[in-house]
Amino acid sequence: MSTPAAGSPASTGVTPGTDNGQGHGSVRGYLVGYLAAAVLTIASFAAAETSALTPSSAIAAITVLAVAQMLVHLIFFLHISTSPNQRTNILAFAVALLIVSMIVVGSLWIMSHLHANMMPIDPQMQMNPQMQMNP
Amino acid sequence: MQQDVVMDMRAPNAAAEAHSERRGVTGFGFYLYLLSDCILFATLFAAFAVLHAAVADGPTAHQLFDRRNAFIETAFLLSSSVTCGMAMLACDRRHITSALVALAATFILGAAFLALELTEFAHLVSDGAGPGRSAFLSAFFTLVSTHGLHVTAGLAWLVVIAVQLRQRGFSEGVVRRMFCFSLFWHVIDVVWIAVFSFVYLIGSAS
Numbered sequence: 001m002s003t004p005a006a007g008s009p010a011s012t013g014v015t016p017g018t019d020n021g022q023g024h025g026s027v028r029g030y031l032v033g034y035l036a037a038a039v040l041t042i043a044s045f046a047a048a049e050t051s052a053l054t055p056s057s058a059i060a061a062i063t064v065l066a067v068a069q070m071l072v073h074l075i076f077f078l079h080i081s082t083s084p085n086q087r088t089n090i091l092a093f094a095v096a097l098l099i100v101s102m103i104v105v106g107s108l109w110i111m112s113h114l115h116a117n118m119m120p121i122d123p124q125m126q127m128n129p130q131m132q133m134n135p
Numbered sequence: 136m137q138q139d140v141v142m143d144m145r146a147p148n149a150a151a152e153a154h155s156e157r158r159g160v161t162g163f164g165f166y167l168y169l170l171s172d173c174i175l176f177a178t179l180f181a182a183f184a185v186l187h188a189a190v191a192d193g194p195t196a197h198q199l200f201d202r203r204n205a206f207i208e209t210a211f212l213l214s215s216s217v218t219c220g221m222a223m224l225a226c227d228r229r230h231i232t233s234a235l236v237a238l239a240a241t242f243i244l245g246a247a248f249l250a251l252e253l254t255e256f257a258h259l260v261s262d263g264a265g266p267g268r269s270a271f272l273s274a275f276f277t278l279v280s281t282h283g284l285h286v287t288a289g290l291a292w293l294v295v296i297a298v299q300l301r302q303r304g305f306s307e308g309v310v311r312r313m314f315c316f317s318l319f320w321h322v323i324d325v326v327w328i329a330v331f332s333f334v335y336l337i338g339s340a341s
Contacts, residue, residue, distance in 0.1 A: 024227050024317075030220040037213055041331075045206050048336040059337050066332035070325050077216055077321040089166060096170035100177040107181035 025079055033076025040069040158311050165315045169322045172285075176326050179281055180333065183274040187338055191269035196339040199264055201255070205335040208251050209327065212286075215244035216324040223317045229305050238297045241320070245290050252283050275334065282330055285323050292316055 044065040047058050074080045080089065187196060222237035256276070259265065266276035296316055299309045 024223045024314075025220065027221070027224060030217050030224070034213070034217045038210075041206075041209055041213065044332060044336060045202060048202065048339075062332050062336050066328055069328050073216070073321060073325045073328070077220055077324070078318065088163070092167060092170055096173055099174050103174065103177045104181045104184065108184055111185040 025076070029076050033072055036072045036076070037069055040065050040072065044069075158307075158314065161311055162314060162318070165318060169318060172322065173326070176278075176281070176329070179274070179278040180329060183278050183334065183338075186270040186274040189270035191271075193269040193272070194262075194264050196271070196275075196334075199259060199262075200335050200339040202335060202339070204251060204255055205331050208248050209331050211244045211248040211251070212324050212327050215241045215248070216321055218244065219317050219320045223313065226305065226310055226313050231300065231304065234300060235297060238293060238300070242290060242293050242297075245286055245293070245320075249283060249286055249290070252279070252286075256280070278334065279330060282323070282326055285319075285326075289316070289320055289323060292319070 044062045047053060047061040047065065050058070053061060080086065080093065082090065218237045218240040222234050222241060225231075225234035225237055256279075259272075264272055266273050292312075293316060296309065296313055299306075299312070303309055
């Protein structure tokens with residue numbers, strides 16, 4: 001009986017059929033992803049700590065680093081790729097991304113408009129405590 | 136589940152094909168659930184982004200958050216994501232000892248993350264910065280503890296998988312659950328990237 005041998009070809013035959021195009025990756029792939037994610041994490045904490053960046057450029061840097069790290073996770077850990085047998089996955093992912101951005105950008109947009117309209121009516125409602133000390 | 140084991144023993148080719156299809160369908164369904172979970176988190180992130188300045192004259196993010204703590208939490212969760220991947224690779228090789236060791240490492244790192252998060256929550260509440268203090272803190276606690284609940288559920292799931300792995304070995308059902316768990320755990324880690332970047336780093340920048 002070659003059960004152990006039969007076990008592994010069966011499993012390698014199974015994996016491409018799952019939504020993981022190339023199976024579950026390799027040790028090397030995970031370690032490369034680990035290293036890249038660690039570097040990006042350290043960079044974004046450094047960007048937050050440093051005084052070399054202006055607040056707005058620190059925010060931009062942290063956002064870019066976060067998106068980059070998410071991509072690293074998607075590629076190296078979740079094995080999302082653009083291979084043809086992943087088309088359905090990519091499509092579902094794109095729809096989810098669209099909904100997520102509609103929720104986040106839409107909420108911020110609408111609420112900032114409402115907030116701007118509220119300001120002249122009632123200064124007591126001002127959200128920023130530092131601005132209350134100025135007038 | 137029983138059926139799976141029986142099928143494994145009989146016709147390897149037919150069984151493998153059926154399993155392949157079953158795992159593909161289950162995996163895709165679980166993937167859709169994970170995407171819907173991301174949408175749930177998006178609503179909480181939107182609420183936090185809108186309310187992060189609504190501190191009601193209470194403590195601000197800058198005064199409250201400890202970046203060192205967030206950094207250690209990130210290190211724990213990232214490492215647990217990698218050990219979870221190692222468990223999945225051991226599962227592909229059908230190597231039960233390394234799979235169990237990797238799962239145990241994943242559990243310990245995840246539990247350490249959760250312990251740090253709960254300690255932080257306890258500090259905030261004892262300092263009078265509980266979820267009832269301001270809209271900002273309500274949004275913060277809702278977002279971060281929803282993530283923490285996912286981690287807790289993941290840890291419970293992990294224990295069930297480890298027990299089943301010991302009892303049943305690499306039956307198709309256990310492997311399928313393990314595959315779904317690894318997707319879940321990686322997505323939890325992706326959500327955490329957004330949490331530490333937008334809540335702990337950008338939120339406390341100004």
